[in-house]
Amino acid sequence: MERIAALFGTGCYVAASLLAVVALFGARPRGERSALALVAVGGLALAGVLVFRGIQAAAIPALNRFEALTCYALALSAAYLLLMIARPTRGIAGLLIPYVSVVIACGLPGLYVAAGPAPLAARNPWLALHVILSFAAYALLSLAGVLAAVYLVQDRNLKHKRFGLVGERLPALETLDHLMGRQLAFGFLLLTGSMLLGITMVWQNGGGEEWLTDPKIGATVLTWILFAILVHMRSGAGRHGRNLAVVTIAGLLCLLFAFVGVHLVTDSVHGFAGILPGN
Secondary structure, three states: OHHHHHHHHHHHHHHHHHHHHHHHHOOOOOOHHHHHHHHHHHHHHHHHHHHHHHHHHOOOOOOOHHHHHHHHHHHHHHHHHHHHHHOOOOOOHHHHHHHHHHHHHHHHHHHHOOOOOOOHHHHOHHHHHHHHHHHHHHHHHHHHHHHHHHHHHHHHHHHOOOOOHHHHHOOOHHHHHHHHHHHHHHHHHHHHHHHHHHHHHHHHOOOOHHHHOOHHHHHHHHHHHHHHHHHHHHHOOOOOOHHHHHHHHHHHHHHHHHHHHHHHHOOOOOOOOOOOOOO
């Protein structure tokens, strides 16, 4: 049943991706609401799988490839759905839902790997809070990156005076810039809180040099610095526009490297989310 639910949820996301792309690029702008409904249904199915695995392990379900990437995908989906409820904005789904679908598909092979017993450290409620804050931050900062990509597409359309169907269906640059700034601000605060909580846990547990020199932590710190500069540039210096959108996308790439890429190129004592194949 677990695998059936996971495959059903993935199928809903794939179908939603097709509807969202057609709604953005097709002759008639239909299907975006149906795509959002499918994302909600698929998200509930995948969330049910994670809850079941969490109950079985008596720990937060974010310990292997499937769980980590699914948590990230669901957090990003929730952030997007909340944004649509607060401020309905057309066109974003055509880029965001396919991105989320690819993330889910990348984690799906981990579903077929038998999960071992969760370590005692994974049952720490403070670790659960640290993980929740991390995924919430990843979601908001990733949403800002997707909005930045849409901004660049719309900016290019206006620059070259391409007022076609896609340009009409995407939000205005001012709207995209405003939404991007909000996601960055809240995401940066959550990322800061997550890092402070993680540092506190390492200090209380007597973490040594292996944590200070861990490549994942180093990549996360560099990502935090980049977003700190970006938030300062937007708020303190009051800068906006295309260059800030480019830096936001660069921040998203750094975030993905800290989350996934580090595990692909080196070893890490940071046991959160074993991303390597077979984990």
